[in-house]
Amino acid sequence: MAKVFERTNGLVDIPTHYCPGCTHGIIHRLVGEVLEELDVLGETIGVAPVGCSVFAYNYFNCDMHEAAHGRAPAVATGIKRVHPDKVVFTYQGDGDLASIGAAEIIHAAARGEKITTIFVNNAIYGMTGGQMAPTTLVGQKATTSPFGRDVSHAGMPIKVSEMLATLDGAKFVERVSVHNAKEVRKAKKAIKKAFELQLSGEGFGIVEVLSTCPTNWGVTPVEALSWLEENMIPYYPLGNIFSPKEAK
Amino acid sequence: MTKVLMKGNEAIGAAAIKAGCNYFFGYPITPQNELPEYMARELPGVGGVFLQAESEVAAINMVYGAAGAGARVMTSSSSPGIALKQEGISYIAGAELPCVIVNIVRGGPGLGGIQPAQSDYYQSTRGGGNGDYRHLVYAPATIQETVDLVMEAFDVAEQYRNPVMVIGDGMIGQMMEPVEFKEPKKRPIAPKTWATDGTKGKRKPNIINSLFIDPQELEDHVLRLEKKYDEIKKNETRYENYNVSDADVVVVAYGTTSRIVKNAIAKCEEEGMKVGLIRPITLWPFPDNAFEEITDKTKGVLTVEMSTGQMIDDVKIAVNGKKPVHFYGRTGGMVPTPDAIVEEIKKIARGEK
Ligand SMILES: Cc1ncc(C[n+]2csc(CCOP(=O)(O)OP(=O)(O)O)c2C)c(N)n1
Ligand code: SF4
Numbered sequence: 001m002a003k004v005f006e007r008t009n010g011l012v013d014i015p016t017h018y019c020p021g022c023t024h025g026i027i028h029r030l031v032g033e034v035l036e037e038l039d040v041l042g043e044t045i046g047v048a049p050v051g052c053s054v055f056a057y058n059y060f061n062c063d064m065h066e067a068a069h070g071r072a073p074a075v076a077t078g079i080k081r082v083h084p085d086k087v088v089f090t091y092q093g094d095g096d097l098a099s100i101g102a103a104e105i106i107h108a109a110a111r112g113e114k115i116t117t118i119f120v121n122n123a124i125y126g127m128t129g130g131q132m133a134p135t136t137l138v139g140q141k142a143t144t145s146p147f148g149r150d151v152s153h154a155g156m157p158i159k160v161s162e163m164l165a166t167l168d169g170a171k172f173v174e175r176v177s178v179h180n181a182k183e184v185r186k187a188k189k190a191i192k193k194a195f196e197l198q199l200s201g202e203g204f205g206i207v208e209v210l211s212t213c214p215t216n217w218g219v220t221p222v223e224a225l226s227w228l229e230e231n232m233i234p235y236y237p238l239g240n241i242f243s244p245k246e247a248k
Numbered sequence: 249m250t251k252v253l254m255k256g257n258e259a260i261g262a263a264a265i266k267a268g269c270n271y272f273f274g275y276p277i278t279p280q281n282e283l284p285e286y287m288a289r290e291l292p293g294v295g296g297v298f299l300q301a302e303s304e305v306a307a308i309n310m311v312y313g314a315a316g317a318g319a320r321v322m323t324s325s326s327s328p329g330i331a332l333k334q335e336g337i338s339y340i341a342g343a344e345l346p347c348v349i350v351n352i353v354r355g356g357p358g359l360g361g362i363q364p365a366q367s368d369y370y371q372s373t374r375g376g377g378n379g380d381y382r383h384l385v386y387a388p389a390t391i392q393e394t395v396d397l398v399m400e401a402f403d404v405a406e407q408y409r410n411p412v413m414v415i416g417d418g419m420i421g422q423m424m425e426p427v428e429f430k431e432p433k434k435r436p437i438a439p440k441t442w443a444t445d446g447t448k449g450k451r452k453p454n455i456i457n458s459l460f461i462d463p464q465e466l467e468d469h470v471l472r473l474e475k476k477y478d479e480i481k482k483n484e485t486r487y488e489n490y491n492v493s494d495a496d497v498v499v500v501a502y503g504t505t506s507r508i509v510k511n512a513i514a515k516c517e518e519e520g521m522k523v524g525l526i527r528p529i530t531l532w533p534f535p536d537n538a539f540e541e542i543t544d545k546t547k548g549v550l551t552v553e554m555s556t557g558q559m560i561d562d563v564k565i566a567v568n569g570k571k572p573v574h575f576y577g578r579t580g581g582m583v584p585t586p587d588a589i590v591e592e593i594k595k596i597a598r599g600e601k
Contacts, residue, residue: 012453042449045317057455063444065316066457068339071309074301078313078321079444081297082271086446104309107302 021221070101338377363581
């Protein structure tokens, strides 16, 4: 019988620690598949963040480097400058990338650092128990915005992809989602494109992936998928925001 | 070898490049700017990379990445900048990576000033980053010694897989002296089989990490680090002793302060007094052994620092109550004069202190 689906060699064969229904696992799998298909696992160095995906260094089947909260783009810069011929990527949550590490990601993009960033936006801090993130939606409740995010108090959520796309060093910026099979396929395409652009030496690439956190959103995994679709996508529209084609 | 006249900051850069340092990540702050500027000019010519980071926080994390990737790498800053680098230094120590960090100290707290000071003694020897970690701290007193120690620092860092800090006050960074570049002694350095440079499909993935969620695993890790720190203490502690066993008064001073103290001691000797000097060259590990030479003849120990008194804590631990320990210091960028130090020495000799 023909095999139609198998484990990707891009991930190590061990169980992950993610909550049931969390889409971090899907995103890991997509990155793993892409690295395997591009046949670069032996040439890749990944940088894991602080957040629920802190253990990403145990899951990807390539060399991995753990970074302090928000600093992954700086760590990746150090690695890439030493090994310009290697594939270097960061995997970061929205608290990690858009809050404490805002400067690091902006400047890595501005320098046109030839790395790929997988930016997992679940509109909340997962690991520390559901506090407000810079990406938490207006009115969304979190443990540190118990009455819902109030714009007059906490400002508007940051649209990271749009912001980074204003920087000339950012050569590929796309926002995708993983709330259904069709979007998962599109997400994989974008991730592959971003890595291909790194391989051809274009410059900085980021794929923002809208992701769920059923645990801290306080909903079931299925409800989380619809919550993402109904609430996150209207504020964080999907699609390619910047790619080399459009630059010309 | 011929001697060349060089400014401290530039001599550090030249020494680093001679020692094989190919990567430098930094951020401007006075009084160390000539060092990153030198690296920006010189590194591209030897196939290396200088990168001006967006902040000290980013710079030290670039060092963390480059060190993990297997490179010889350095960063430099001055006091407030080193404060920002402490986060990264803790991670580098935790992940056991080699790198060299230069601190050309200026006065504080806060923005303080830009004049020479030694008020970062606690910051450099006690950490500032979180957790149980240590790193070697070299405190050279001349530009020649700075060059020698910087060259050796890269090997020491790799031998122990640990960050090494070289601290000079603003004086070391800014003055000019003749220097000669000598090969450091050979050290046992294992190949970097742990580096994240791609598995090439030939080995299991390498992971550079400082996270140990299991408390037992973390304790084991920290205790293993502690053993390494004991090795460093045993093998790498350095100091200079001058006339300690014959002294009525023993002065303790490091860096450029020790040079002023030497002038003060010469003046005392002209007047027939016997004054000794203990000059720590490593601030961590602190040279406790140097104090064993102090005899019953000595009336007291005088610690001289360009701070309100920080190293004095280590001096007191080393003296362990056997002699009274006194302090004289200037701070804020003020430099002690030999005459003021002579006065303090005399007070101790006369039993007035
Ligand atoms: C310097 C520092 N500050 C705070 C923390 C605590 N911390 C751990 S994870 C986290 C939030 C992570 O949220 P996010 O990046 O959105 O990832 P998620 O857990 O949602 O996947 C915080 C604040 C830390 N580890 N280090
Ligand atoms: S807390 Fe949220 S983001 Fe973290 S693993 Fe659980 S569901 Fe995923």
